[in-house]
Amino acid sequence: MSLKSFSDYLLLEKTYSKHTVLAYTRDINNFQNFLNEHHNSENVAKVGYSEIRQWIVTLVDRKISNRTINRKVSSLNTYYKFLLKTEDIDINPLKKHKALKVGKKIQLPFSEQELKLVLEGAISIHDFESARNHLIIELFYATGIRRIELVNLKLSDIDTGNNQIKVIGKRNKERYIPLIDSITKSLKCYLNYRSKLDTIEDKEVLFLTKKGFIIYEKLVYRIINKYFSVASTKAKCSPHVLRHSFATHLLNQGADLNAIKELLGHTSLAATQVYTHNSIAELKKVHAKAHPRNQR
Template identity: 80%
Template sequence: MSLKAFSEYLLLEKKYSKHTVLAYMRDIEMFQLFLDEQHDSEEVSKVGYSEIRQWIVELVNSGISNRTINRKISSLNTFYKFLLKTQNLQVNPLKQHKALKVGKKVQLPFSEQELKTVLESTIEVNDFESARDHLIVELFYATGIRRIELVNIKLSDIDLGNRQLKVLGKRNKERYIPLIDTLINAIKDYSVYRNQLPNIENFDYLFLTKKGVKIYEMLVYRIINKYFSEASSKAKCSPHVLRHSFATHLLNKGADLNAVKELLGHTSLAATQVYTHNSIAELKKVYAKSHPRNLR
């Protein structure tokens, strides 16, 4: 069974993004290279668990993190499940495999003060790029959307009349997110500068570069990193930390976990619960101050 068929299955049936599919294919091709070197070009689809385990040992010895190794093995597992589904494999060699242990990764969100500093002091809106950058930060913090979702927002996705934004998430699943006043104002401010760019009358996407072309993910990362590195001492200043801040701050203020799940576009509560550790800490403070039996 060709890898091309597997790639098409992920794209067309599973509705994975091209970026995700490329990551799956790279992992499988990496295992194939290992087999070419160590097992006389044995095919990925024909090996047993012993060969896979040898690859895992090699990856561990090369210093690759357990988290990354687990992801690579997950890619292989998805491929084998596809082969089972298409009746090109009788037994999944990873059926009894147990993932390597991974330490819990605590992602600290930006504080409310850090967000306020960036939005009210660090970014001075006086031209196209500063208005765009301000809106990008405001949008991430007000909606919790993913970086790829922000990049792909179209003008037609914004409904100021109904105060909502349509977002196309993973597996092409649509969701609608409310727009708050500060975000609506930022959209209007940016639109004034955006409309002054040449030759964009028919350009669909909201966020553009100063040359009038669609913005790209790495530029969005650099924008967030630039402003938050000035306002925060955190080692990581990325769009995902803003998404984390959105969820954590909502939960700290008493938002329902299921509501946050829907806003984030998660398919399960388990994915949303990783954001609750800071909320638990906040609850402990409230509990300690408020409970009548706490005499401290």
């Protein structure tokens, strides 16, 4: 069974994104290369758990993190489940595999002061790129959308009449997120500069490069990192940290966890609960400061 059939299955039946499918096939190719090097074979379908365990050991020896190894093995497991479905194998060699232990990954959000510093002082809006960059940061913080969701936004997804945007999330699931007034103002400013570009190749897309093409994920990351690496001391300054900040700050202000789950496009509440540790920390500060028994 070729990887092409597997890729088509993930894209068409499971409706995974192209980025996700590429990651899955890359992991499986990595295992194929291991088999070729150590067992003179590239037939992933005809191996047992012992060969997979050897692969895992080599990954550990290369100092690859347990989290990354678990992701690679998960990709392989998904492939074996597909081969079971197509009756190309009878037994999944990973059926009894237990994932490697990983520590809880706590990612600190940007503070409200850091957001204020960037949005109100770090960006001087005077041309297309500065207007675009300001809107991108403001939209991330105001809506909590994912980087790929922002990249794929179309002009038709913006509904200024109802102050909301339509977002196409994972598995092509649609959700609507309300817009705050400042976004509408920044949007008008950006669209004014956008309309003056010499050429626009991707006319339906909201965010463009200065050459008129759809913006790409690496550029979005560089934009966020550029401004926040100056305003913040955090080691990681990424679009995901802005999404994290959106959720955490809403929780700190008393927003309902289920409502935040819907805004983020999570399918389960468990995925949203990762943000609660920061909210609890904030509550502890408030409690310590305000409780009568603590007043001295």
